[in-house]
Amino acid sequence: MEKAAGKHLTKQSRLTLIMLVVLAVIMAILTIIQPGFMNPTNLRNVIGQQSILVIVSIMVTLLMITGNFDVSIGSIIGASGVLCAYLCQPVELGGCGLPFTVAIILAVLVGLGIGALNALFVVKLGMASIVATLGTMSVARGIAYIFANGSMVEVGLPDAFRTFGRVEIAGFFNLPVIVMILLVIVFMFVQNKTIFGHEIFFIGANKKTAELSGVKVNKNIAILYMLSGLISGFAGVMLASKLGAGDCKVGSGYEFDAVVAVVLGGTSINGGSGSVIGMVVGVFIVGVLQNALNLYSAAPDWQEIVKGIVIIVAILLQRIATREKIS
Numbered sequence: 256m257e258k259a260a261g262k263h264l265t266k267q268s269r270l271t272l273i274m275l276v277v278l279a280v281i282m283a284i285l286t287i288i289q290p291g292f293m294n295p296t297n298l299r300n301v302i303g304q305q306s307i308l309v310i311v312s313i314m315v316t317l318l319m320i321t322g323n324f325d326v327s328i329g330s331i332i333g334a335s336g337v338l339c340a341y342l343c344q345p346v347e348l349g350g351c352g353l354p355f356t357v358a359i360i361l362a363v364l365v366g367l368g369i370g371a372l373n374a375l376f377v378v379k380l381g382m383a384s385i386v387a388t389l390g391t392m393s394v395a396r397g398i399a400y401i402f403a404n405g406s407m408v409e410v411g412l413p414d415a416f417r418t419f420g421r422v423e424i425a426g427f428f429n430l431p432v433i434v435m436i437l438l439v440i441v442f443m444f445v446q447n448k449t450i451f452g453h454e455i456f457f458i459g460a461n462k463k464t465a466e467l468s469g470v471k472v473n474k475n476i477a478i479l480y481m482l483s484g485l486i487s488g489f490a491g492v493m494l495a496s497k498l499g500a501g502d503c504k505v506g507s508g509y510e511f512d513a514v515v516a517v518v519l520g521g522t523s524i525n526g527g528s529g530s531v532i533g534m535v536v537g538v539f540i541v542g543v544l545q546n547a548l549n550l551y552s553a554a555p556d557w558q559e560i561v562k563g564i565v566i567i568v569a570i571l572l573q574r575i576a577t578r579e580k581i582s
Contacts, residue, residue: 270521271533278540285547292550305542306431307332309535310490312513313442314483316534319517321458321476322526323377323384328487328513330395331369332506335362335491337399340408340416340501348411355415359492366488367481369395374477392510399503409500420496431493438486442531451475459526515566516541541565 285292311328318325342358344350353361369391376387402408422430446452457465458472466472495501520537522529544565548558 267521267528267530267533271530271536274520274533274536274540278536278543281540281543285543289547289550292547297546297550301539301542301546302432303429304546305538306429306435307490307494308509308512308516308542309435309538310431310438311483311487311509312516312534312538313438313531314479314486315513316517316520316522316529316531317442317446317455318384318476318479318483319522319524320455320526320529321479322462323476323479324514325373325388325480325483326385326510326514327369327373327388327392327395328483329506329509330392330399331366331484331487332491332494332509333399333503334369334395334402335366335488336495336498336505337403337408337501337503338362338365339492340412340495341402343413343416344408345411350408350411355413355419358416359419359489362492363485363488365398366491367485370481370484370487371477373484374480377480378473378477396503396507399501403501403503405503407500407502412500416496417499418496420493429497431490431497434489434493439531439535446531455479456527459523459528461527512541518566 282292291297311332315325315328339358339362340350342351342353342361343355344352346352351358372391372394373384373388376382376390377384380387420430424433428436446455454465454470454475457468457470458475462472491506494505498505516537517529517534518524518537519540520530520533520535522533544561545558548561
């Protein structure tokens with residue numbers, strides 16, 4: 256298992272280095288053709304805008320390394336944000352009137368519950384992960400629409416709700432950015448320095464062999480799904496706070512953006528290889544491209560086309576680099 260992990264790290268390090276060079280080249284070109292790109296305010300916006308995506312993509316990365324998918328993250332973000340707003344909204348305005356701290360806990364627990372459902376369907380019932388999480392994606396989005404009445408929960412929310420996600424350190428890093436940095440550090444350590452992290456790669460490389468070697472495959476995958484739901488739930492609360500409302504449509508498309516970033520960062524769609532830091536690079540490649548399109552006032556339709564091209568090219572390059580089959 257350690258030899259396999261070492262081999263993975265060598266290959267992944269090369270892929271990450273290549274993507275870092277690509278990111279540097281893109282940024283250099285944009286600096287030349289659009290001087291405003293390197294403005295500190297613009298860079299701050301890029302980091303802030305991508306922080307939530309990095310946070311939820313961490314678990315998507317680890318799950319994909321095991322050969323599983325989670326496309327419910329975007330809907331969990333929407334559901335948890337709406338529920339948090341609804342729970343702390345005054346009763347006379349249609350909410351529950353709970354203290355903000357209690358509302359956060361309950362909203363995040365709902366995310367954990369959806370993650371547990373994903374684990375149940377995939378691990379216990381043997382459903383394909385893409386099918387199972389598509390189902391819970393619809394359920395979570397439905398919850399968001401029901402509690403927001405198809406719109407937003409924004410009237411009468413306490414000040415704590417609106418300031419929670421906007422807390423800043425040194426006038427630059429807000430809460431989502433701080434959480435992003437901490438989680439990336441923690442899960443880089445988990446991935447590279449713990450038995451659990453090594454077992455994740457072992458599962459993705461050969462599930463049967465991992466089971467025969469004593470790895471608790473089902474338990475590890477279940478833990479990853481529950482962590483994915485938990486973290487996505489907290490990300491949804493932070494995003495709702497930044498926006499100042501619980502919007503039932505927020506988070507839509509995050510599942511696709513996460514897959515783009517994870518694959519672009521070098522994680523194999525067949526499982527067995529990938530990295531958290533590679534995903535971070537992938538997120539910012541896409542984020543920088545989106546920011547450039549925004550600076551040029553490109554229509555949202557063109558931004559979606561760019562995302563699609565990016566993921567197709569990424570998978571093709573990954574196949575060339577690793578000589579794996581596209582499935």
